[in-house]
Amino acid sequence: MKLDLLTSLYVFMLAAFIGFEVIRRVSPLLHTPLMSLTNALDAIAVVGAIILAGEYHAHGAMLAKVLGTIAIVAATSNIVGGFLITDRMLRMFKASGPKKP
Amino acid sequence: MTNLPGTEQIIEIAYLFATALFILSLKWLSSPTTARRGVFAGELGMLLAIVGTLLHHGIVEYKWILIALVLGTIIGVPLGEVAMTAVPQRTALSHAFGALCVTLVGTAEFYLRTPDVPRFMMGVLSLEVILGSLTFTGSLMAAGKLQEILPQRPITYKGQNIVNLGLLGVAIAVAGMLVAHPEKTQYFPLIVGIPLLFGVMMIIPIGGADMPTVISLLNSYAGLSAAAMGFVLDSKLLIIAGALDGASGLILSVNMSKAMNRSFSNVLFGAFGQEHTAAAGQQEARPVRSATPEEAAAILAAANKVVIVPGYGMAVAQAQHKVRELYDALTKRGVDVKFGIHPVAGRMPGHMNVLLAEADIPYDKLLDMEEINGDFPQTDVALVIGANDVTNPAARTDTASPIYGMPVLDVDKARTVMVIKRSMAAGFAGIDNPLYYLSRTLMLFGDARSFVGSIVRELGGGHE
Numbered sequence: 417m418k419l420d421l422l423t424s425l426y427v428f429m430l431a432a433f434i435g436f437e438v439i440r441r442v443s444p445l446l447h448t449p450l451m452s453l454t455n456a457l458d459a460i461a462v463v464g465a466i467i468l469a470g471e472y473h474a475h476g477a478m479l480a481k482v483l484g485t486i487a488i489v490a491a492t493s494n495i496v497g498g499f500l501i502t503d504r505m506l507r508m509f510k511a512s513g514p515k516k517p
Numbered sequence: 518m519t520n521l522p523g524t525e526q527i528i529e530i531a532y533l534f535a536t537a538l539f540i541l542s543l544k545w546l547s548s549p550t551t552a553r554r555g556v557f558a559g560e561l562g563m564l565l566a567i568v569g570t571l572l573h574h575g576i577v578e579y580k581w582i583l584i585a586l587v588l589g590t591i592i593g594v595p596l597g598e599v600a601m602t603a604v605p606q607r608t609a610l611s612h613a614f615g616a617l618c619v620t621l622v623g624t625a626e627f628y629l630r631t632p633d634v635p636r637f638m639m640g641v642l643s644l645e646v647i648l649g650s651l652t653f654t655g656s657l658m659a660a661g662k663l664q665e666i667l668p669q670r671p672i673t674y675k676g677q678n679i680v681n682l683g684l685l686g687v688a689i690a691v692a693g694m695l696v697a698h699p700e701k702t703q704y705f706p707l708i709v710g711i712p713l714l715f716g717v718m719m720i721i722p723i724g725g726a727d728m729p730t731v732i733s734l735l736n737s738y739a740g741l742s743a744a745a746m747g748f749v750l751d752s753k754l755l756i757i758a759g760a761l762d763g764a765s766g767l768i769l770s771v772n773m774s775k776a777m778n779r780s781f782s783n784v785l786f787g788a789f790g791q792e793h794t795a796a797a798g799q800q801e802a803r804p805v806r807s808a809t810p811e812e813a814a815a816i817l818a819a820a821n822k823v824v825i826v827p828g829y830g831m832a833v834a835q836a837q838h839k840v841r842e843l844y845d846a847l848t849k850r851g852v853d854v855k856f857g858i859h860p861v862a863g864r865m866p867g868h869m870n871v872l873l874a875e876a877d878i879p880y881d882k883l884l885d886m887e888e889i890n891g892d893f894p895q896t897d898v899a900l901v902i903g904a905n906d907v908t909n910p911a912a913r914t915d916t917a918s919p920i921y922g923m924p925v926l927d928v929d930k931a932r933t934v935m936v937i938k939r940s941m942a943a944g945f946a947g948i949d950n951p952l953y954y955l956s957r958t959l960m961l962f963g964d965a966r967s968f969v970g971s972i973v974r975e976l977g978g979g980h981e
Contacts, residue, residue, distance in 0.1 A: 421748075424748055424756055428744060428756050431764075434540060435543075435763070435765060444867060446549065447865075449546065454740070455608065455762070457562075458740055460563065460758040463567065464622050466567070466576070471575045483622070486617070487621040490617045491614070493593035493596060494611045494614050494615050495563055496592075500594065501597045502556050505871050509552070509870075510879055512881055
């Protein structure tokens with residue numbers, strides 16, 4: 417248990433460093449899509465909500481099911497909406513090439 | 518790992534791939550040429566993770582999961598199709614949804630695990646729930662202000678900071694007590710309820726111009742609460758996704774604060790508008806030079822190099838498509854047209870770039886403040902559309918100005934400055950802009966959209 421925890425802290429720390437390095441390189445041009453994309457990725461919390469809603473619970477089954485289901489709805493709407501709008505925005509970014517009328 | 522049944526191993530491997538895809542997704546986002554591949558990588562990772570989770574042997578009932586996934590999709594699709602001007606409030610709303618998910622899962626986990634919650638676990642769980650709840654209501658408030666359902670004006674009262682900090686302090690104290698005595702479940706609702714209230718109180722004094730910083734900060738909180746949830750559920754995938762989101766939000770918040778020359782605490786506890794409303798009133802009517810669309814068109818047509826500086830006012834007037842026509846008309850005449858974009862132009866980081874990209878302006882013409890500022894002395898015309906404070910030269914020179922020290926676009930260094938503005942009323946922050954009284958400045962009074970439209974007609978362009 418204690419070791420698991422330490423491993424998790426290492427994972428968090430390394431991921432934070434990777435995050436800083438990778439995201440620092442994102443051009444200010446794309447900061448809005450960046451925010452909508454990280455928002456969609458963050459909705460991976462749906463994984464925890466799915467397990468909460470679907471697992472067998474000896475007590476508190478109703479609570480787990482209700483809260484878990486609402487949580488899945490919230491996270492899924494972020495996943496779907498987040499990816500959709502990010503892609504829509506990115507499709508708009510075009511380099512100046514041969515000019516259309 | 519060795520004694521896991523086969524399916525569980527496959528799930529773990531799916532999570533591993535999902536993690537790698539998430540990091541690649543953000544890496545590819547660094548440039549517009551690879552960014553769409555980044556979205557695809559993110560989608561693939563998400564699909565792998567969700568399918569993997571659905572295979573999890575502990576799941577005994579699928580009915581509600583599937584209903585919820587379908588319902589979430591039904592809500593998500595319209596949220597993915599909002600207008601580009603509405604993206605800031607959509608983003609705030611999605612922070613609220615993310616935080617809601619985290620808070621609900623955290624709350625359920627507490628009641629399922631109590632009374633034997635280890636100390637550290639209780640600490641992380643408290644962090645998850647506190648950050649989640651305050652982000653939930655805070656983001657809803659931000660979305661309400663951006664959508665103009667709620668008054669956009671900062672609302673302040675005496676002792677506001679003490680009340681807010683006091684609320685947060687009480688929540689943290691209760692959390693500390695729960696870490697010491699996790700069996701006292703009757704106190705748990707407090708670490709949900711008090712932060713919910715704090716989230717509302719925190720956004721009440723925030724005005725529209727501070728939204729970019731606040732949205733970024735809420736983004737960071739949402740990420741950190743998800744990472745805390747990863748600790749509680751022992752999910753490395755969630756810890757990593759949360760850390761990436763938290764880091765992203767933090768970087769953006771730092772960028773935004775720097776661009777406004779303010780600290781986080783100043784944004785959260787400063788309530789901008791309040792300190793200097795007095796300064797705006799004493800301004801005498803000084804003479805300005807104004808020009809008609811015909812005159813403006815003639816000056817622009819004669820220029821070699823034009824820099825357009827758009828602000829949120831351009832988006833409010835829905836002028837971006839007219840601005841594109843102006844860009845086309847000038848480019849056709851051989852004028853070099855670029856756009857100078859301040860980091861806090863718009864209502865969220867990068868908002869102005871998205872609005873201009875939507876209007877089909879090539880992204881290589883959109884330059885950020887640092888890239889464009891050196892160009893102004895060689896610029897014939899700087900055309901300011903709906904921007905005010907971010908062009909205020911007083912920020913460089915006048916130590917008494919409330920925005921002194923804020924990095925601004927040096928439009929006053931261009932040979933001619935033209936400012937499209939409805940009237941001489943002061944900007945959002947209520948600060949007078951000396952730019953308007955310079956001898957090289959021409960004021961173009963009118964609605965941004967119709968004024969730009971008139972210039973385009975004079976230049977013989979446009980499609981009407």
